[in-house]
Amino acid sequence: MTRPYHHGDLRRTLLAAAAEAITEHGPAALSLRDLARRAGVSHAAPAHHFGDKAGLLTALAAEGFTLLADELDRTRATGGGVLDAGVGYVRFAVAHRAHFAVMFQPELLNRTDPELAAAESRASAALGAAVATLRDADRRGADARIAGLSAWSIVHGFATLWLSGALPGDLGDDPEEAARQVIRPLFAAR
């Protein structure tokens, strides 16, 4: 018995294969035909599920925003503060670097996709909730909106730099621990 005509779970399989390929060689090197080969289907099969390459990457990005929201909700559910949320952001980026690599590159995505927009706003809400924690803990009158953007920036920047390998090697090889140290100065009252 060879492969059945219907794969049965092609969409998920392709997304997983894409994540793996991107993790190894970056989004630019991604080939739909290569994914199809890995999944054992014809070269045109991916188009059926995703329309085109941007469609596949958009689905991956949406999945990424959902995973990020999950991560942030989880740290909040376990009573973590902003600092923990920040570390969670970095943990997500490192654990799902393929998703992360695609989420903030609008040129690669279908910006109008409703699923992407939904996932994005879910993640945004989770981020907002984490920032609300900050506002409670530190009432010294700083604009909450700005404070949230500061937190997002430092965490996003650290994750990006870590993944790009630009950070100095003496930081060690534990991204979460390093992130905690680098992020802390933003929140520590001095």
Next chain:
Amino acid sequence: MTRPYHHGDLRRTLLAAAAEAITEHGPAALSLRDLARRAGVSHAAPAHHFGDKAGLLTALAAEGFTLLADELDRTRATGGGVLDAGVGYVRFAVAHRAHFAVMFQPELLNRTDPELAAAESRASAALGAAVATLRDADRRGADARIAGLSAWSIVHGFATLWLSGALPGDLGDDPEEAARQVIRPLFAAR
């Protein structure tokens, strides 16, 4: 008289065209053949100057690091502090978004290129000098190395998010002003 056989300034022309194309459509959509057409040369001409696509992007990244170092040196020369250096970082990213888009994507580059390494370390030194300013102003015992990474992270994160269009629209349309507000909390003694 038609075009001379020798273009005369092809290398620079190609880099400029590449920057323009990337600014408009991102690095993924870049085509060497399209650049060649825009420059009025044959499709194989770019390979002569850059070897391959990664070579061209590497040259662009190196140019970017040099421009960044210039920018940072400039703010330092005019007596700016860390905050100004941070704003300068953002100014560079926005003014040269194509360079910036390529500089931190190792998969697209020849990591072994000596010119790239040289430009990178020049920028790194300029960044270090800016951070040294911070250490003088704020001697409350924070690890200088960590403080530098915090500053780099927040600035890099802001620039990345701004360029990706992920930041909320109510921040206004002046990236430097917005950056100053978002970065300030890291440095302001509270």
Next chain:
DNA sequence: AGCAGAACTTGTCAGTGGCAAGTTAGAATG
């Protein structure tokens, strides 16, 4: 003057994304 090498061209190949048209399987409906 002549020559070495740099700058560029022409030709070609395998690989890619996207489209159109066909085929198969499975699910719903009678």
Next chain:
DNA sequence: CATTCTAACTTGCCACTGACAAGTTCTGCT
């Protein structure tokens, strides 16, 4: 159970791309 409808997939094709090989034209140096 037979029919039909549609989603899931295939085959075939085209224009385009990056890379390489081999040839041509120009420039600078001796």
